[in-house]
Amino acid sequence: MPLLELKNLSVAYRLQKGYLMAVDQVSMEVNEGEVLGIAGESGCGKSTVALSVLRILPKSARVTGAVAFGGEDVLTMGDERVRAYRWKHVALVPQGSMNAFDPVISVGAQIVEAIRLHESAGKEEAWRRARELFGLVGIPKERVTNYPHELSGGMKQRAAIAMALSLSPKLVILDEPTTALDVVVQKQILSLLARLQRELGVSFMFITHDLSVLAEVATRVAVMYAGKLVEVGPADVMFRSPSHPYTQALMRAIPNVHGDISQVKSILGTPPDLTSLPKGCRFSPRCPHSFGRCTVEEPRLLPSTTGSMAACHLVGG
Amino acid sequence: MEQGGGGRPLVEVRNLSVGFSASMGFFKKRTVSAIDDLSLAAWEGESLGVVGESGSGKTTLARVLVKLLRPHSGEVLFKGEDVLTQTRKEERVYRRKVQMVFQDPYESLNPRSTVWDAVEEPLLIHHVAGDRHSRGEMVERLVAMVGLDPGAVKHKYPHQLSGGERQRVSIARALAVSPDLLIADEPVSMLDVSMRIGILDLMLELKRKLGLTLIFITHDLGVARYFCDRIAVMYQGKLMEVARTEELLERPLHPYTKLLLDSVPVPGGAGPAPPEAVDADPRPAPAGCKFSPRCPYARDRCRGSAPDLTEVSRSRYAACYYPLTS
Amino acid sequence: MTENKRVTSGVLIIGIFVFMAVFAPWLTPYKPQVVSGSPYSPPSFQHWMGTDDLGYDVMSQVIYGARISLTVGFTVALAATSIGSLIGLLSGFYRGVVDEALMRFTDVILVLPSLPLAIILAAYLGPSVITIIEVLTLTSWPLVARVIRSQTLSLRERPFVDAARVAGASDARIMFKVIIPNLLSLIAANAVLAITGAVVGEAGLDFIGMGNPSVVSWGTMLYWSQNLGAVLRGAWWWILAPGLCIAFVGLGAVLISIGVENIFNPRLRGR
Numbered sequence: 022m023p024l025l026e027l028k029n030l031s032v033a034y035r036l037q038k039g040y041l042m043a044v045d046q047v048s049m050e051v052n053e054g055e056v057l058g059i060a061g062e063s064g065c066g067k068s069t070v071a072l073s074v075l076r077i078l079p080k081s082a083r084v085t086g087a088v089a090f091g092g093e094d095v096l097t098m099g100d101e102r103v104r105a106y107r108w109k110h111v112a113l114v115p116q117g118s119m120n121a122f123d124p125v126i127s128v129g130a131q132i133v134e135a136i137r138l139h140e141s142a143g144k145e146e147a148w149r150r151a152r153e154l155f156g157l158v159g160i161p162k163e164r165v166t167n168y169p170h171e172l173s174g175g176m177k178q179r180a181a182i183a184m185a186l187s188l189s190p191k192l193v194i195l196d197e198p199t200t201a202l203d204v205v206v207q208k209q210i211l212s213l214l215a216r217l218q219r220e221l222g223v224s225f226m227f228i229t230h231d232l233s234v235l236a237e238v239a240t241r242v243a244v245m246y247a248g249k250l251v252e253v254g255p256a257d258v259m260f261r262s263p264s265h266p267y268t269q270a271l272m273r274a275i276p277n278v279h280g281d282i283s284q285v286k287s288i289l290g291t292p293p294d295l296t297s298l299p300k301g302c303r304f305s306p307r308c309p310h311s312f313g314r315c316t317v318e319e320p321r322l323l324p325s326t327t328g329s330m331a332a333c334h335l336v337g338g
Numbered sequence: 339m340e341q342g343g344g345g346r347p348l349v350e351v352r353n354l355s356v357g358f359s360a361s362m363g364f365f366k367k368r369t370v371s372a373i374d375d376l377s378l379a380a381w382e383g384e385s386l387g388v389v390g391e392s393g394s395g396k397t398t399l400a401r402v403l404v405k406l407l408r409p410h411s412g413e414v415l416f417k418g419e420d421v422l423t424q425t426r427k428e429e430r431v432y433r434r435k436v437q438m439v440f441q442d443p444y445e446s447l448n449p450r451s452t453v454w455d456a457v458e459e460p461l462l463i464h465h466v467a468g469d470r471h472s473r474g475e476m477v478e479r480l481v482a483m484v485g486l487d488p489g490a491v492k493h494k495y496p497h498q499l500s501g502g503e504r505q506r507v508s509i510a511r512a513l514a515v516s517p518d519l520l521i522a523d524e525p526v527s528m529l530d531v532s533m534r535i536g537i538l539d540l541m542l543e544l545k546r547k548l549g550l551t552l553i554f555i556t557h558d559l560g561v562a563r564y565f566c567d568r569i570a571v572m573y574q575g576k577l578m579e580v581a582r583t584e585e586l587l588e589r590p591l592h593p594y595t596k597l598l599l600d601s602v603p604v605p606g607g608a609g610p611a612p613p614e615a616v617d618a619d620p621r622p623a624p625a626g627c628k629f630s631p632r633c634p635y636a637r638d639r640c641r642g643s644a645p646d647l648t649e650v651s652r653s654r655y656a657a658c659y660y661p662l663t664s
Numbered sequence: 665m666t667e668n669k670r671v672t673s674g675v676l677i678i679g680i681f682v683f684m685a686v687f688a689p690w691l692t693p694y695k696p697q698v699v700s701g702s703p704y705s706p707p708s709f710q711h712w713m714g715t716d717d718l719g720y721d722v723m724s725q726v727i728y729g730a731r732i733s734l735t736v737g738f739t740v741a742l743a744a745t746s747i748g749s750l751i752g753l754l755s756g757f758y759r760g761v762v763d764e765a766l767m768r769f770t771d772v773i774l775v776l777p778s779l780p781l782a783i784i785l786a787a788y789l790g791p792s793v794i795t796i797i798e799v800l801t802l803t804s805w806p807l808v809a810r811v812i813r814s815q816t817l818s819l820r821e822r823p824f825v826d827a828a829r830v831a832g833a834s835d836a837r838i839m840f841k842v843i844i845p846n847l848l849s850l851i852a853a854n855a856v857l858a859i860t861g862a863v864v865g866e867a868g869l870d871f872i873g874m875g876n877p878s879v880v881s882w883g884t885m886l887y888w889s890q891n892l893g894a895v896l897r898g899a900w901w902w903i904l905a906p907g908l909c910i911a912f913v914g915l916g917a918v919l920i921s922i923g924v925e926n927i928f929n930p931r932l933r934g935r
């Protein structure tokens with residue numbers, strides 16, 4: 022049984038007129054001890070997936086489909102149960118959380134507060150844990166008393182991750198956790214995740230717009246485009262031989278240290294407006310391989326020849 | 339202090355040091371050294387990359403260069419003239435010649451100003467394009483130059499733009515007064531991967547067209563490679579290595595440069611073992627080489643005293659007693 | 665949407681009072697200080713809100729009273745908000761010595777008890793509307809200054825302020841063209857609330873006899889009704905009428921201040 026399972030999850034935000042389908046019929050799962058990477062451009066619905074798993078979507082959102090954690094239906098949990106489920110079972114490092122620290126309270130005190138809010142730990146004990154967590158994420162322990170503005174951007178992000186780890190959850194959802202970090206710290210975070218996964222069996226859902234980040238850490242990779250899951254598969258397959266033209270384009274958009282720099286290309290155009298989607302395949306207006314059928318019929322997610330599942334007419338039968 | 343560049347230095351810092359006092363508990367204060375005795379020059383017409391991990395002092399360096407911050411000691415020279423002792427009038431001129439694009443496109447535009455106002459502001463301040471009409475034309479030209487449709491965006495507020503569009507506005511704003519030097523502090527790090535190349539290509543094109551000198555701050559060596567002629571590697575406020583981009587990436591001399599290179603995630607396969615030197619963040623800084631606590635090649639000499647940046651081989655500069663290929 | 669409705673109702677309420685003040689001579693059935701009925705007559709067709717101890721028409725007094733009360737309210741709000749905003753802005757922007765000096769000064773004023781101050785000033789300047797405006801302005805700007813200062817402190821650290829500086833903007837430009845636009849909703853909200861404070865304050869000072877008792881205002885009406893034992897005589901209308909007016913101005917002001925952010929924040933404006 023997968024640890025977390027999304028089945029035909031759809032999330033629509035109510036707008037002044039009509040709805041905006043931010044997530045459209047997405048099914049995926051996170052198995053125990055696995056790192057599932059979710060990649061895709063800004064606005065494709067990655068954060069919305071994360072918010073639905075924690076059930077912290079704004080009131081204007083309408084959710085259909087199912088979210089199950091350890092077999093238990095998350096969407097119908099009672100309030101009490103949800104409170105226990107968040108943080109203790111599933112923790113979230115929200116997007117931009119490094120800037121969410123209260124500027125007038127030391128970072129350590131904020132972690133202590135979070136710990137003591139959920140557990141009956143003494144002040145001493147909580148501070149000890151906070152220091153430990155700082156060490157764990159690579160910030161010198163004595164800087165636990167620093168105020169947010171005294172830490173560099175990278176340090177703040179690491180502190181935010183430390184905060185999420187404070188109650189030893191089973192699944193940690195990281196929303197763009199390394200976006201503001203440099204390569205070395207990013208690598209440290211990635212290896213830290215690998216270590217936690219190995220030693221504590223923690224599972225991760227790792228959301229990013231930078232596919233290359235997922236290269237080493239993810240066991241499986243899911244790529245989203247305009248609210249749809251367009252390709253999902255084992256990481257090595259996704260990186261060695263991506264099937265969907267969008268996955269391929271994402272790979273090419275990353276300037277790398279090695280390899281041919283002239284191959285680097287930006288993806289032309291912009292993602293579609295979710296309130297007025299193109300007919301057929303949503304990627305077709307930007308797709309170099311688009312043909313007649315693509316603008317008429319929406320492709321379904323089907324097994325590709327390489328071993329992933331892809332939603333593309335060129336890939337499916 | 340040629341450091342592998344050529345021609346004339348446009349901007350130069352000499353023995354620059356900057357420290358901040360940080361609180362350690364309620365009453366204790368301690369000084370965090372952000373830049374420590376750093377000397378570096380950007381040559382006219384080049385794009386110089388400043389690369390280093392989080393907290394290495396890159397932003398601090400940029401803030402000193404645009405005079406948002408006064409260094410504790412050291413010199414800043416622009417075209418050979420001292421920047422720190424400028425009169426008000428000289429400072430106005432300097433502010434026109436040196437512009438900056440900030441890291442966070444979501445925070446660096448005034449939320450209460452339209453795109454139009456934002457691009458017009460520097461023109462007004464520096465009395466460029468005197469009358470309303472020619473100013474209007476100039477704003478339109480600038481907005482179009484950065485690849486935006488003036489008609490569609492000029493009356494929009496920042497929150498109505500995507501991150502990439504905002505960064506384009508910031509670039510238009512910076513270029514409005516035709517600066518000689520543009521400092522870009524991680525201009526794409528907060529942008530979507532799909533938008534990054536677009537912005538980088540735009541900056542490359544504008545640099546060529548306008549003959550700008552660029553100081554490009556990034557922690558992404560891939561981006562630096564795409565963009566820079568020369569790369570300066572910083573670690574904890576010190577310069578570790580300076581070299582031409584290809585040479586630095588192909589054959590790093592400093593162990594820290596190598597660590598940076600090895601940290602780049604490699605698509606398609608697990609890279610070399612990740613650096614586990616997590617707990618080794620050495621504060622307070624050791625007397626010796628700042629990188630020595632994390633350096634796999636460190637010897638006693640490295641811990642005893644800090645090496646200066648020296649020419650290791652032809653036009654290769656590194657601050658290391660035992661550079662990797664010698 | 666609902667917030668816009670709130671603002672609209674607030675504006676409507678205040679608007680009605682302003683209308684009353686401006687067109688008082690045409691709206692009132694009697695002159696406010698002319699005997700037009702028998703003393704203490706309860707509300708009737710001739711006197712919708714009854715009469716006072718001298719047989720003056722209460723409704724006419726209430727309508728004329730709006731002139732003084734609103735003048736004091738608007739003047740004090742404008743003056744106190746301007747002074748407070750400027751001091752708060754300078755203090756928060758320059759920090760350091762400037763901040764220290766301005767805030768010490770503000771604190772001194774802030775702890776001055778307004779009643780004794782009013783009594784002393786009134787003794788010095790003589791009881792009048794001007795005295796009331798001065799006293800109320802003096803005692804209400806410090807709160808505004810505090811609020812604006814703390815917001816300025818946090819705004820000046822925002823990157824777009826750095827960006828303006830790099831673009832070459834002077835201190836004055838940064839304060840007035842960059843920071844102030846971001847403070848407008850806060851300033852406006854403070855100004856609107858200051859109106860209520862001033863209207864109530866005016867009534868309070870009148871009530872203890874600091875104003876000119878022969879001038880008609882809601883405050884002096886309350887002063888006389890209290891002094892002459894309106895309650896004991898069962899002349900509830902004499903208290904209720906000015907009391908309700910003050911309460912409604914307060915309500916209108918609060919309604920506006922809630923929605924003021926919508927007007928100034930472009931992010932919310934479009935909705």
Ligand SMILES: Nc1ncnc2c1ncn2[C@@H]1O[C@H](COP(=O)(O)OP(=O)(O)OP(=O)(O)O)[C@@H](O)[C@H]1O
Binds near residue numbers: 043063065081
């Ligand atoms: N509260 C909301 N009300 C209305 N629309 C929303 C809301 N939150 C998000 N959206 C829209 O839903 C879509 C998906 O948003 P989401 O935040 O999930 O994207 P994302 O993939 O996380 O993007 P990013 O990489 O920028 O964080 C976007 O088009 C966004 O504008």
Ligand SMILES: Nc1ncnc2c1ncn2[C@@H]1O[C@H](COP(=O)(O)OP(=O)(O)OP(=O)(O)O)[C@@H](O)[C@H]1O
Binds near residue numbers: 175358392
């Ligand atoms: N205002 C400040 N007060 C105290 N310490 C500061 C301040 N600004 C920066 N620092 C410290 O100075 C050092 C260098 O910071 P700087 O912002 O220059 O790093 P950076 O290389 O730009 O990092 P990043 O990649 O995270 O942006 C860090 O240790 C940081 O904590």
Ligand SMILES: [Mg+2]
Binds near residue numbers: 067068069116196
């Ligand atoms: Mg998101």
Ligand SMILES: [Mg+2]
Binds near residue numbers: 174396398
């Ligand atoms: Mg920085």
